[in-house]
Amino acid sequence: MKASGATNQPKCAAKMESDSGCGVQRHHLRTAGAAIPFALCVASVAFCIVLGIQTSDIKTRMLDLERSAGERVLHPFAEVSMGEFNSMVQERVDEVLSQLRRGTVTL
Numbered sequence: 001m002k003a004s005g006a007t008n009q010p011k012c013a014a015k016m017e018s019d020s021g022c023g024v025q026r027h028h029l030r031t032a033g034a035a036i037p038f039a040l041c042v043a044s045v046a047f048c049i050v051l052g053i054q055t056s057d058i059k060t061r062m063l064d065l066e067r068s069a070g071e072r073v074l075h076p077f078a079e080v081s082m083g084e085f086n087s088m089v090q091e092r093v094d095e096v097l098s099q100l101r102r103g104t105v106t107l
Contacts, residue, residue, distance in 0.1 A: 080088070
């Protein structure tokens with residue numbers, strides 16, 4: 001008789017738990033607790049993929065700009081040698097210094 005009473009007691013506890021709804025609520029809480037981090041993980045991976053694609057697009061655009069006529073905009077002194085550039089700068093510095101001495105600076 002004790003054996004049948006011992007096996008009957010866990011069944012009663014399980015029945016009481018299922019009747020009260022606590023077990024179902026705990027199950028939903030565990031499921032929601034696991035689903036939220038999983039959803040955030042999936043969203044993070046998707047965001048990283050999108051950023052990688054956008055970075056690749058930007059890099060491609062920059063290469064296209066450098067190859068096209070935009071290269072002249074990015075490097076306006078590409079045709080000027082270093083010596084010519086230094087002489088142009090020196091002339092401008094001399095102009096500004098002479099204007100400073102006279103007191104009429106126009107930049």
